[in-house]
Amino acid sequence: MFLRKPFEKFLSLPLRAKFILSFLIVISFGGIISLVFGTRLEHRTIFNLAQAKVRHDLASAWMVYNEKLNDIRDIVRLNSARESIQRAIKINDKETLVKYLGRVAKDFDLDILTLTDAQGRVIIRARQPDISGDDQSQDPLVSRALKGDTVTGTQIIPREELIKEGEDLAERAYLRIIPTPKAEPRAEDHEEKGMMLKAAAPLADDEEGKIIGVLYGGILLNQNYEIVDRVREIVYKGEKYKGAEIGTATIFQNDLRISTNVKNVNGERAIGTLVSKEVHQAVLEEGKQWIAPAFVVNDWYITAYEPIKSIDDEIIGILYVGMLEKPYIDLRNNVMLNFTGMAVLCVILLLVILFFITSSIIHPLQNMVLATNKIAQGDLNHKVEINFRDEIGQLSQSFNQMTENLKMANENLIQWGKTLEKRVEERTKELRDTQDQLIQSEKMASLGKMAAGVAHEINNPLTSILINTHLMLEKIGKNPAFQESLALIADETQRCTNIVKGLLEYSRQNPPQKAYSNVNQIINRTLALLENQASFQNIRIVKNLDGHLPQIKLDKDKVKQVFWNLMINASEAMPNGGSLTIISQLSTDEKFIEIVFIDTGVGIPKEAMNKLFDPFYTTKTSGTGLGLAVSYGIINQHQGKIEVKSEVGQGSVFVVSLPINAQ
């Protein structure tokens, strides 16, 4: 629910922002997760590596430590077996012993070298020949050596013992404790005991094998840096990191640094400081090895601590090695930095790619939007650029198609608008023509009715005239005076009969009897009948008939009558010969069959044009004047039309149009 508002905001962002934001969210999410896990993994790996290394270094440090111990043992044992020493003891030649022991101690850098008798009483000390006779048989090493063993060990030496061996030793051992925040505080503010590597060997009489004394020697570790520096040299080969020694080693006397190469802020060896509470707890009290990063004096180290035990297995000190943590931290930071840098670089790269991808999507869309706006403003010529064949490309194509159609429709509309006026004119003319035709047919129909009535009424008197004339001819026809007149009456009555017949023909109201027929065939049949007529002897007939005309429904006889009439009229218009061209063709709109009769006759005067199809209108001396009227009626019954064009002296053109799909 609380996400709704930001989500809605997100939805109304521009497309590009939406894309980039979405990608950023995904990338950041992935990046953070991989960064967190990567860092942890890397940290652990480096840490483990460092720990393993420091553990190994600790072992090396022990080796150095034990080596030193063994050195002391070897010196003590070697010298204890010397005949000169044994002989000097036997004869109590103190001078020789002092000289000898002093030389050995000096040669081998031993801080103490002391000889006791078989009871453990000191016979002679190398550096304090005057102090002797004290009992050392309680010393754990000496007591073991009196029993015949050569032993070594680390030992805490009290101040009074140190003083016995030499004032300078007591001085070296004395350390003022420097308080540090992490240390377990001590009650006293100084340390006066010393810690010593010590070895003791028995002196055995050669002949009897009886122990005649013990020789023991050792070095004081306090402020003796030989071991720690050697450890550093062997293990870390004196490597430095940004001016600081990488490796450090320290020997603790209990919790106190007595020998170290860890430096304090002043660049001095940081002796006199105490071990931290945790180490104190783990190593001194619990006797465990302790490996961990620790803050040593003033820097972080990866450290390893292990207890140093006395010969009696008491914990008396700590051996420590430590590696400066900084290189590892720096390494880690470096890796982290690289990792993060790479991640950032990736993000930037992705953003650039994303920018181009979104451009490739958004650019066509923007084009579309632009095109839509342009079209909305009426610019139908604008085309969307099509770059690729993807969905947007297809959309663009469809859009262009749509625009094209729209444009065409628009153009049609404009065109239509332009032609509308013309159409109206055309339609008005058609209407006028139709009206004219209607008037004409109405005229024809009423004339027809009248004609029928007249014909019927005239028929009866004609019958009487015809019968009586013939009867008179029969009776008095032999008299030439009457014969001629009566014959004339009979002939003229016959002519009346024909006129009436024509009238009736014209007025005949019974519908045409239509059947599918071939117009060309009707033309040919009519021509065949006419060619023998006298009026056709001087006329050249040209036929141009379309052989592919469809059959249409018509009354063959009536249509033939029309053709007959038109051809007779044409022939009569050319008394001195000429040519009659007959054409059959499809009309341009393919809805009519047109039969065209072109003559080269006298032509029709303009004033006669309007009356041409009226009944009884004739320009000829003979004839009923019904031919064209009847023809007109017949074609009208076929839903067709007859049109005339004529030029006086040039000839006339009659066009009969018959509908292809007539009812």
Add this chain to the structure above:
Amino acid sequence: MNKRKILVVDDEITVCKSICRAISSEEYEVDTALSGEEALKKDEQGKFDLVITDLMMPGISGLDLLSSLKEKRPEVMVIMVTGYPTIKTAVQSVRSGAFDYIPKPFTPAELRSLVSRAFKKIEVEEKAEKEPTPPKMPSGLYYMIGHTWLRKEPSGLASIGIVSDFLKPVGIITALKLPEKNESVTQGEECAKITDAENFNHRIWSPATGMVVEVNERLKEDFSLLRKDPYGQGWLFRIEPTNLEEDLKGLVVSK
């Protein structure tokens, strides 16, 4: 032998009289009637052998008169006088039992030929009552009764000929006029003419409308074919009919 009795019926007295004059002779006794009603009344008083009646009359029309007369006396001969527009009705009247019809206007000779043929037919029929009956009309043909026949050919054409009944009263044929090829013939109008020994011209009405496509040339040399084989070799001509279905409605089919 009694004189043949003729009744002329027409609503116009002039026409009536003219017809009377045209046919009056010593052989016939001619009477007139100016309406169908009068004609029926007169027929009741004295039976007529032949009635010549106009088709278009006020009151009882020619067709009504025909059916009334035929109902009472089937043997009576009736000639219908028609105006041009009623030609269909004329054909119809032949179907209804009229002997023949004649379109107005006509000459006395034309009417006389018809009358003569009518009476000759009566004679033939009177004789025939004693003699064996004449051959019936062959089946499958269409007839304009007493005049012509029509046969539908498989080619779509129609053959046209004269029925034997027509020829019997005519007697010896001296001339035969047939239509020309490509000429049009119209149903109910003249298509051929036969001239007999007495110089009477007998007009033959076409049973259908169409264009003549073939004429029986053999017939021109040998008129006897008409009598010997009137429904076969005696055919007159063949037409390409314009609207046969419509024309056939006016004809009778023989069973």
